[in-house]
Amino acid sequence: MSNDAIKLTSFSHGGGCGCKIAPGVLSEILKNSHGFPVPKELLVGIETADDAAVYQLNDEQALIATTDFFMPIVDDPYDFGRIAATNAISDVYAMGGTPIMALALVGMPINQLPVETIGQIIKGGESICAEAGIPIAGGHTIDSVEPIYGLVVMGLIHPSKVKRNADAKAGDVLILGKPLGVGILSAALKKDKLDAAGYQAMIANTTKLNKPGKALSELPGVHALTDVTGFGLLGHLLELARGAKLSAHLDMARIPLLPGVEQLAHDGYFTGASGRNWAAYGADVQLAPSITPAQHSLLTDPQTSGGLLVSCDEGSVEEVLALFRREGFGEAAVIGRMSAGAARVFVAS
Structure with missing residues (x-):
């Protein structure tokens, strides 16, 4: 079988961060897993569903450790490898850290995929690690029914500069670094309804x-930081609100979107994960009556390798936006605000 004839997405029941176990199911699985002693050096663990664990090594250094892997979201093996690696490394950046090393996690249906295809997946991951300036120093491989690729990633940060997802303050402004709509585009791709411009x-x-x-x-004006991935913008913002015991207010009109995704959502292209996300946390979200079904889908849309979500004080907004623009994130935008109140998300049109 030639590489051109292979549709990687046909091997998987779900792709990218849409593969994540639904938030409600995950909570049920983990509800009894908190009874172990936590060393004082563990600065960030599982208590607020943060992006990575952080362990203090000394007065000047803390180790960030994370892992992420999933099934194909696209058919091109090189692109799949690049996406998976970018997504995994993002968790280190979302803690404010510098990645230093990665380990590859590879599960492949060996008897169904050519060695060349598997090699292209790994090569794609290596290209992103090279861009991040880190080596892939090892890893683990298994023969798997579905193609799986991802990374364990480690990073470093000064202990006093760790940015958790739980430290937002009342009055903070919310800034999103990347536009939404990846899950909707992937749903259209699987049904051969995504054009070349949409794919790019x-x-x-x-x-x-x-x-x-x-x-x-x-x-110092940046108080909380996370990235938007499989639980969608609403899910990850709700984690931020719960951690800080604050309310979050979104302005739908200001949220950046990928080209064409609102129309695709209106036409019925969305992932099953979007509905599972809403079922898990919708009770803690209040949508304005004018929010359309398509906009609703975008708010719960699972983002693979999504953007950073920043909670910062009013005086730091221009500095944060300028920083994003210098790094090539021209669509970064103010999307809302944190306020005193119950840990809920309110969405205005």
Whole structure:
């Protein structure tokens, strides 16, 4: 079988961060897993569903450790590898850290995929690691029913500069670094309804490293930081609101979107994960009556390798936006605000 004839997405029941276990199911699985002693050096663990674990090594250094892997979201093996690697490395940037090393996680249906195809997936991941300036120093491979690729990634940060997802303050402004709509584009792709321009926009978005995270950690006005991935914008913002015990207010009209995604959502292209996301956390979200079904789908749309979500004080907004623009994130935008109140998300049109 030639590489051109292979549709990687046909091997997987779900692709990219849409593969994530739904938030409600995940909470049920993990509800009894908190009873172990936590060392004081563990600065960030599982308590707020943050992007990575952080362990203090000494007065000047803390180790960031994370892992992420999934099934194909696209058919091109090289692009799949690039997307998966970008997504995994993002969790280090989302803590404000500098990635230093990666390990590859590879599960492939060996008897169904040519060695050359598997090699292209790994090569794609290596290209992104090279862009991030880190080596792939090892890893693990298995024979798997579905293609799986991802990374374990480690990074470093000063202990005082760790940016958690739980430290937002009332009055903070919310800024999103990348436009939404990756899951909708992937749904259209699987049904052969995505044109070349849409595919290129999807690849450009999902392979752009969230490098601004490191510089954001240097800004005292940046209080909280996370990245938007499989639980969609509403899900990850709700985690931020719960961690800070604050309300979050979104302005739908200001949220950046990938080209054409609102129309695709209106035409019925969205992932199953979008509905599972809403079922898990919709009770804690209040949508304005004018929010359309398409906009609703965008708010819960699982983002693979999505953008950084920043909570910062009013005085730091222009500095944060300028930082994003210097790094090539020209669509970064103010999308809302945090306020005192119950841990809920309110969305205005």
